[in-house]
Amino acid sequence: MHATPDPNVRRQLWARLVLAITLVAFAVWLSAxxxxxxxxxxxxxxxxxxxxxxxxxxxxxxxxxxxxxxxxxxxxxxxxxxxxxxxxxxxxxxxxxxxxxxxxxxxxxxxxxxxxxxxxxxxxxxxxxxxxxxxxxxxxxxxxxxxxxxxxxxxxxxxxxxxxxxxxxxxxxxxxxxxxERDRLVAQLNIAARKLLGPSGERIGLQLVRSVRGTIDGLVLVGIGEGAVMAVVYIVAGVPHPLLLGFMTAIAAMIPFGAAVLFAIACALLIGQGAVGWAVAVFAIGMVVVGIADHFIRPAMIGGSTRLPFLWVLIGILGGVETLGLLGLFVGPAVMATLIMLWRDYVGEGAGVTAAPAPPASPAAPPPPDHG
Known part of the structure; x- marks a missing residue:
């Protein structure tokens, strides 16, 4: 026979839950x-x-x-x-x-x-x-x-x-x-994740960390590379203040297709000087650089570390920027990667999910009778 739960214990558990939710909500509001x-x-x-x-x-x-x-x-x-x-x-x-x-x-x-x-x-x-x-x-x-x-x-x-x-x-x-307090904080987070989410809790934490690092590599490092390449192009084309414009291009390039705004500014400066041919060349070279970075290098760096299709990376980045500003560049893809990981676990495609056993083979049909 199962023991009847004590009503007092049940009331205490509900009271603790309500108190914890109230305190968390108040703390979030207080420190928003x-x-x-x-x-x-x-x-x-x-x-x-x-x-x-x-x-x-x-x-x-x-x-x-x-x-x-x-x-x-x-x-x-x-x-x-x-x-x-x-x-x-x-x-x-x-x-x-x-x-x-x-x-x-x-x-x-x-x-x-x-x-x-x-x-x-x-x-x-x-x-x-x-x-x-x-x-x-x-x-x-x-x-x-x-x-x-x-x-x-x-x-x-x-x-x-x-x-x-x-x-x-x-x-x-x-x-x-x-x-x-890094070591102590990481240990506490691992314990809390295992208690709340079970065996998958630590995997979710690792996925978040990998997603943030992959996003930093794919956005920051690739953006710096785009800015460096375009700074050289600006110097050759004779754009005013090429190093400052290259630095601004590197920052804008962290947002997908954001560097095109700086290319337009450089083209406008060149047109103002009468160098229309160089303006067309700068814009064409810039779009080629952006195309290679955004369609080949960046998807490989971000998607490879997050196991996330680049469409969802792009949605996470742009949606994160719209909602959280610059911070959304890194938070958005991490949230999307964790959500996709949970979905794959749910449908049986995640790591550690064993495949369903194959159905037993049907018994072989008996051989035809020998009429000879």
């Missing part, structure tokens, strides 16, 4: 602003884990404070140094741009010679004469642009920069403690 920092710290920790493990093996005494502090400082420098160089270059260009605007307000913007070689050149020339050719028209357009962009967007840009700066600072703090 810093959840991106936690996710960023986890992504960065997974990305640098192989190098960090080697550093721990060579310097075991630095596990407490020194190695986490050094690793966090290096990550901060990797982000802040290119950002500072970009801000310095942007400030330099802003001075040049302001001087150009002041000259345009005083004298107008003459119609460039290359405008006559474009399609619909008559309509474009008429628009140019009406809006930019005279000082009065240029001053009016500049006042309209300043009123729309500067007045309305300056406060939003300032708030966004302050918010992102706080998130970045908290990400560094979280990363420091994550690296310092």
């Amino acid at each position: 602003t810093f959840i991106p920092s936690l996710l960023w710290a986890g992504v960065i920790g997974i990305a640098i884990d192989p190098l960090y493990t080697r550093a721990e093996a060579r310097w075991p005494g630095g596990r407490g404070l020194a190695l986490p502090a050094i690793a966090t400082s290096l990550i901060a420098l990797v982000v802040l140094i290119p950002l500072a160089l970009g801000l310095v270059e942007a400030a330099r260009e802003a001075r040049v741009l302001i001087a150009w605007f002041e000259a345009a307000r005083a004298h107008g913007v003459p119609e460039p010679a290359w405008l006559a070689r474009l399609p619909f050149s008559h309509d474009l020339a008429a628009w140019w004469q009406a809006h930019l050719a005279t000082p009065e028209a240029t001053a009016q357009e500049w006042a309209r642009l300043r009123g729309v962009l500067l007045a309305e967007q300056s406060q939003l840009v300032g708030r966004s920069l302050l918010h992102r700066g706080i998130i970045f600072l908290f990400t560094l703090v979280t990363l420091f403690f994550l690296l310092r």
